Amino acid sequence: MxxxxxxxxxxxxxxxxxxxxxxxxxxxxxxxxxxxxxxxxxxxxxxxxxxxxxxxxxxxxxxxxxxxxxxxxxxxxxxxxxxxxxxxxxxxxxxxxxxxxxxxxxxxxxxxxxxxxxxxxxxxxxxxxxxxxxxxxxxxxxxxxxxxxxxxxxxxxxxxxxxxxxxxxxxxxxxxxxxxxxxxxxxxxxxxxxxxxxxxxxxxxxxxxxxxxxxxxxxxxxxxxxxxxxxxxxxxxxxxxxxxxxxxxxxxxxxxxxxxxxxxxxxxxxxxxxxxxxxxxxxxxxxxxxLNDPCAIADTSWIKPVKYIGVWWEMITGKSSWSYTNDLPTIDLNTVDYSKTKPNGTHAANNEKVRRYIDFAAQHGFDQVLVEGWNTGWEDWFGHKKDYVFDFVTPYPDFDIKALNEYAHSKGVKLMMHHETSGSTRNYERHLTAAYELMNKYGYNSVKSGYVGDILPVGEHHYSQSTINHYLYAIKEAAKHKIMVNAHEAVRPTGICRTYPNMIGNESARGTEYEAFGGNKVFHTTILPFTRLQGGPMDYTPGIFETEMKYVNPNNNNQIRTTLARQLALYVTMYSPLQMAADLPENYEKFMDAFQFIKDVPVDWQKSVYLEAEPGRYITIARKDKHSEDWYVGCTAHEGGHNSVLSLDFLDKGKQYEATIYADAKNADWKKNPKAYTITKQKVNAKTKLKLKAANGGGYAIKIRKLAN
Structure with a gap:
């Protein structure tokens, strides 16, 4: 320094x-x-x-x-x-x-x-x-x-x-x-x-x-x-x-x-x-x-960027549920006996399904598997201003926390913990030490926390001084246990990830989940890097290949306003050291050639070059992998599409590269033909100029690999 x-x-x-x-x-x-x-x-x-x-x-x-x-x-x-x-x-x-x-x-x-x-x-x-x-x-x-x-x-x-x-x-x-x-x-x-x-x-x-x-x-x-x-x-x-x-x-x-x-x-x-x-x-x-203070954590060797998948999207789309049973309209965690209740048959966080995700993660090189809905209390967690809903340590009967973590570790994969607080900051602090100690016991090193609903104590807000102090308290306590935090529904970040880099992700904006609820505007991803991402990375959860929700859940008629190629580009344009491949494994298996880009793209960078940008219209970014000589390019465009003439002068002069280009097909369109894409390869160098077209609501992604002399 x-x-x-x-x-x-x-x-x-x-x-x-x-x-x-x-x-x-x-x-x-x-x-x-x-x-x-x-x-x-x-x-x-x-x-x-x-x-x-x-x-x-x-x-x-x-x-x-x-x-x-x-x-x-x-x-x-x-x-x-x-x-x-x-x-x-x-x-x-x-x-x-x-x-x-x-x-x-x-x-x-x-x-x-x-x-x-x-x-x-x-x-x-x-x-x-x-x-x-x-x-x-x-x-x-x-x-x-x-x-x-x-x-x-x-x-x-x-x-x-x-x-x-x-x-x-x-x-x-x-x-x-x-x-x-x-x-x-x-x-x-x-x-x-x-x-x-x-x-x-x-x-x-x-x-x-x-x-x-x-x-x-x-x-x-x-x-x-x-x-x-x-x-x-x-x-x-x-x-x-x-x-x-x-x-x-x-x-x-x-x-x-x-x-x-x-x-x-x-x-x-x-x-x-x-x-x-x-x-x-x-x-x-x-x-x-x-403008933030330098890193306050002496030993940061345990803080590692994460690429993950998760048992999440099928719950967001309504195919499956977080709760274990429908028998209990209200929950008292001190008295309920789940072994005497009838499973609802839609609970996603079960042993069989989690093993399927672990196998998929291991097969394709993902670091972790997020499992939501693993713990008791989801039958009566939202909208009732209940102080005590979750204890963050008790699993449902069909989630064997010890066996599943052992299975994941045997495959070289970790499970990612999930803590939904239901807005009760007081209850979360009450259980925080025990929750983090449970994570340490079973080898979890990252947690996705959530603050859905009104903040408790009653009358406080998500962004008032005391609640903001709570968020930082959770991050500091997590650091003591060598745990990384990805907080959802918390305050939007303001650069404190420099001081506390175990805060590897936040939500704090409309993410991909809203696409399953009715959609974000087509230009949404051309604005977020100018606004929300100015203060720190976002867990946007990109990578949705099956854009028509009816093929995931017949009762959901929503459609994601994107092309498949743009979903690849978001791994470059929406920076985060925590990136999720958010779709279902079976949907990726339909498009394994395109899925290769998600497998390849890094989550930590040596250098970034901003090639094109206009808020609300388009963004094109090139980034160099922190651990290799490979470059990755991503472009996201609004509903009018975008034509690019990209100069690759950021590449090393005199060196040859191979570019694999994942682009919208000529007839691609986010609404009419979202899954139409092409994959081509060509030799490139620092003098190359690429002419590329992003469709309406589309984009493109490129992997550029340096060739041996």
Whole structure:
């Protein structure tokens, strides 16, 4: 690791109220100032174009110490008492990632403020990167402000025009919405359409949206608003003044309406503004990761990327069930005797079926098999606000946990644990140690956790401060047991996987499962890398080959809005160190030639090159395997399809390669002919240009293998 820190200036006395800091390449300029009322403000430009116009900063408080300053907002009457500039440059190596080395290079401006009359201290730290700005509030130790309760954070992001945006509604409990594309001025009118029936109804404002928020200006700037290092704080959504195009932060409240309980010294998460005139640079940015602390786990040798299959898709499609019996309308885990109940005949997590999945995983080189519905309690787990549903250690009668793990290990495969909390964080923490110890006993090293339903205790939200603290508590406790965590329905990630790389996956958006419920919009996978994936990888569960659900479950008439070739491409375009081949083994056996790409594609990368990108339209990415000289390319396209002319100049010059191209057939179409694909091979090198076409809702995938000299 290489670090260079250069202190450029330090002033402890009063300084000028307007201060600037630019990015290392000079394209991004951050300006800090105080308004006439002493309100902190900032603005951002990119190549002299406005990105964020003058926007004010501060907090309103519900309670503060001493009592003489109760309800005195941290919004005005500030004076600059110090300013410090510095430069930082390092190259660090992630445990897993889209590249083996990441450059962290920024210029910093730290502004120290004192509020006249109260003498309270507040610092604002800005870090200016070539691709944008991160800033956070910092409260040093002080007698004037020790314990305080946030009523609202008042951070503004004033946009310079009526930009095109890709957005989902502001919600305290879910990100599982289909994205909308509209002008900022149209968000209010489209909000009702955006809030669909199959997600919670906590949208707090007719113009409230979630981050990561992607926008494009009329003159071709791409702007992304998000946050980094969300720890011991509430999630930030954005309220929009759609007359003036000004966003203001809106934190998720707790059951009492408070937005955060803080004790100095402390700081907020980073607020981030990414900007470029090239959409590919938004995808290439590592600003979110860089704003997080370095890895906190001393020994990371046990953290390994995972490619897995699972007894899951047939339950999602309705073919099978999580529960063992239909005899019990309610469950009391202290008294129920499953041996005296009648099996329903559709329980998927049974010994015979799990062995079938283990055999398939072993035959085709998969690391693990996820088994959901293995444990008691699924008959009465959802929607009743029950504190105690699962104990996370007791299997159903038809799931022999000891024998199945021994069978899996004999085949060189591990089982992946599943913990559905039903939203009861208190109950999960009650059982967490025993649950992790059970995993250690039987050789599990990864767990998929779930938080479906309303959060308990009653009144809390998925994204309030206490629940966010719970998610991190589970990750830290898992690390003590050398367990990797893939959390579903948890808060969307904000780069903390740099600090805790045992957090190898998250959901926190509409994944493939929604395709079985009625479908995602065709352009969905061309937006997620610009939004949800900015903060960390997603367990999207791609690889569905049988796109018509009626062939899995005759009672399900839904169709996945994708071609088969695009399903292959998603393993490249939707980055994750945890990748699932989500379809049924029997469906893969119908298309073994296409399945070969899923078997081959890595889940850890040495280098990534972003070849083409336009949010909502198309994404094409090339990635080099971390452990070989092979490259993989993936393209995902919207309903209009996409024509590519790909230059392979990222390949080593003077070397020859063989490209295996998995493409949409000429007559492929996500709706009319989704399973039409071609597989061709050709010799290529760094001078080659490939002309390829992605069908409507389609894509292509390429494996490029270096040939021996």
């Amino acid at each position: 290489r670090r260079i820190i250069l202190l450029m200036s330090l002033m402890a006395a009063s300084v000028a109220v307007a201060q600037q800091q630019s990015s290392p390449n000079g394209n991004v300029v951050l300006t800090f100032s105080l308004t006439a009322e002493g309100t902190p403000a900032y603005k951002v430009t990119y190549k002299n174009k406005p990105v964020v116009k003058e926007s004010t900063l501060g907090f309103s408080l519900k309670k503060a110490e001493p009592t003489t300053t109760v309800n005195e907002p941290l919004t005005k009457n500030f004076r600059v008492i110090g300013e410090q500039k510095s430069t930082f440059k390092e190259t660090w190596r992630p445990v897993w990632g889209e590249e083996s080395e990441i450059l962290n290079h920024y210029n910093e401006l730290l502004v120290s403020l004192r509020q006249e009359g109260t003498n309270r201290l507040m610092n604002i730290r800005f870090r200016v990167y070539d691709e944008g700005v991160g800033f956070r509030y910092e409260f040093p130790s002080q007698k004037e402000l020790t314990y305080f309760v946030v009523e609202e954070e008042l951070t503004q992001f004033a946009m310079a025009g009526d930009h095109t945006a890709w957005w989902i509604p502001g919600d305290y409990d879910t990100q599982e919405y289909d994205y909308m594309e509209s002008k900022l001025s149209e968000i209010r009118g489209l909000m009702k359409e955006a809030v669909t029936e199959n997600v919670s109804q906590y949208a707090f404002s007719p113009t409230g949206v979630q981050t990561s928020l992607m926008m494009k200006t009329a003159d071709g700037l791409y702007i992304n608003l998000h946050e980094a290092a969300l720890i011991d704080y509430s999630l930030m959504n954005l309220d929009l003044d759609d007359k003036n195009f000004v966003f203001q932060s809106h934190l998720t409240p707790d059951a009492q309406g408070a937005k955060g309980y803080l004790m100095a010294p402390c700081h907020s998460p980073w607020r981030t503004v990414m900007v470029s005139d090239d959409a590919r640079q938004i995808l290439a940015s590592r600003l979110i990761l860089n």
